[in-house]
Amino acid sequence: MDAWSDALGEREVLLASPRSFCAGVDRAIDVVARAIDRYGAPVYVRRQIVHNAHVVRELEQRGAVFVTEVDEVPPGQVLVFAAHGVTPAVRAEADARGLSVIDATCPLVSKVHSEVRRYTGRGDTVFLIGHGDHEEVEGTVGEAPGNVIVVEDVAAAARVAPRDPGRVAYAMQTTLAIDEAEQIAGVLRERFPTLQGPRRDDICYATTNRQQAVRAIARECDLVLVVGSANSSNSVRLVEVAQREGVEALLVDDAGQVDLRALKGVRRIGITAGASAPPHLVDELVHCLSGLGPVTVRESQAEPENIHFTLPREVS
Known part of the structure; x- marks a missing residue:
């Protein structure tokens, strides 16, 4: 009282x-809703389509079934990949199970995946500035797991040791705090003068x-x-x-x-x-x-x- x-x-x-x-969230939610309308319930979604309990609950009421991993989806069913993106290994597993996949990955996350493939494809080690336990980071690392190092903070940036210090690049999780991410990138630039990066930082x-x-x-x-x-x-x-x-x-x-x-x-x-x-x-x-x-x-x-x-x- x-x-x-x-x-x-x-x-x-x-x-x-x-x-x-934002536009990426609107798109992801719309993808699930349209999939239910077009293909009928249930439509399976790997992980939360976006990280919000209310959105997940509302889509569940419409017929979405949220699963943790692909092996929980019955063969031949419709599966939506969440906005945060997935690894190539997850895509391969879905294909092997004969699932009809609809990809709701945010295009800005897909852009980061593309950057990582480009950098690692030419032999660079990529410093991925982000939080290692976040689904977006897990998906991005999966593009080249042996050549991506997650850098979570300034302290990690100060001690990270790539295979070849002369062949390094960086990318960013899209949902970071701008000022903190720039501090981390600044430390990396000071330590590695040849560091390559995207033309525009990845934060959306x-x-x-x-x-x-x-x-x-x-x-x-x-x-x-x-x-x-x-x-x-x-x-x-x-x-x-x-x-x-x-x-x-x-x-x-x-x-x-x-x-x-x-x-x-x-x-x-x-x-x-x-x-x-x-x-x-x-x-x-x-x-x-x-x-x-x-x-x-x-x-x-x-x-x-x-x-x-x-x-x-x-x-x-």
Whole structure:
């Protein structure tokens, strides 16, 4: 009861823009939905199509069956590869089982895979800046497992030892924090003067835009709430970006996860959402906050995102 009364009060909400779904997530969800419509349920999906519990639950209700590995799918069934990409070995296993595969890998992730193949094909060792336990990184490493070294932080960049220091390149996980990734790349460039890299860093436009947006509002806020699931890399990075601006920031899957104790004394709340979090979750969060007192909503100004990716031919 005390937590409820302490959370009451008039507030201003600052909405970061852009927020929520990006083009790659929209495409991946659409792929599963169209596959169910075209081929009928069940449609199998390897791993979470995107890292958001609400999206997964909604697709399950429509007839999607999420599996961990290909061998859980009955022969001859339809299988969708998630947005984070897979290794060539996974593709080969699906083919061997006679599965009808639909690839929902984000085109920006596919671009990183292509870079790794190009670099390793000419004999380079690739430093992959990213988190080794993330599905996207697992898929990228699988393109050339003997020639890709995952570099997770500045300390790792300072000690990494390639086979030939004169033949090295780097690539990046697409959902990293921009500033941290650049620090790591900077250490690698200092250590390896011949280091090759992509013409543009691999961090995707949506990750970049959402980090810039939350940074723009963070210093004006007493608290930042990031809507997203705990296994969403880009959502976790948004929390970290806000915290580096000196404000308390919390990750919440939805309005029901907001701890009322965190709202005590808070009069200006920033809200954003990871690229895999449905927009309606932000609307619901604002609505719930309005139940604690009058809320004024202000949205930050930003250029609209007009990027769209074509669908795979199997569902287009």
